[in-house]
Amino acid sequence: MKDKFLRLEHWTSHFSLVTACLMLVVSASLGMLQIITRFVLETPAEWSEVLIRFSLIWMVFMGIPMAFRQGAMVSVDVLYRWSPPQIRRILDWVVCLAALALILVIIWWGWDYTLRGRVQSMAGLESISMFWAYLAMPVGGVFSVLSIIGNLLDPQRLELETAQ
Template sequence: MKDTFLRIERMTSTLSMLAACAMLALAASLGVFQIITRFVLETPAEWSEVMIRFSLIWMVFLGIPTAFRQGAMVSVDVLYRWSPPALRRVLDWVVCLAALVLIAVIIWWGWDYANRGKVQTMIGLEDVSMFWAYLAMPVGGVFSILGIIGNLLDPQRLELETAQ
């Protein structure tokens, strides 16, 4: 059961990180496009700035699950180093539960915000609903839950291991 969950979590974390990287590449490409259209062609594309912001929001929320999975998101390094091994596991559970509560709030309010944003449109992209921008919060939150639980089951303290 644990191995199956970790395999699924690894696939979903990889998928979310690939999507986050794609969003970063899209934002960078649109930034270059915006510079060329604004300063070289002198006819700026209004929609490109909105799409850059949109892709950066998605990039952040799709990158968070990997940070949780690697143990780099909620960092309690000093407490972890000073704690005896028995207390470290308790600390893992406390951090996990706190992170799950935070992500649950983000999912709840993110979904509510996305639904309320259905009637709004993006400036520069009048045909696109703000629902799609706000949807990044609950989608990233669902991926984050898998990363948080995955880190509890198979702790990876890459942040702690690389610190001096």
């Protein structure tokens, strides 16, 4: 059961990381396009700014799961280093539960915000609903929950291990 979950979590964490990287490429490319159209061609592409914001939102929320998976989001390094192994496991649970509580709030209110944004359209792209931009919160949150639990089951603290 644990191995199946960790395989699923591994796949979802890497999928979210690839998605975040693609959104970074989209954002950077659109930023360059916007600079060229605005300052070189002197005919700004107004829609590009909206898509840059859209891709940055998705980039952040899809990048968070990998940060949780690597133990980089909530860090108590000094306390962790000074604690005996039994206390370290308690710290793992405390950090996991606190992170899960925060992410569950983001999922709950993110989904509510997403549903409310259905009637809103993106400025500059009136045919696209804000639903798609706001959907990044609950989707990234669900991926983050899997990563947080994955990090609890199979902790990864490469920066701590190399620093000791």
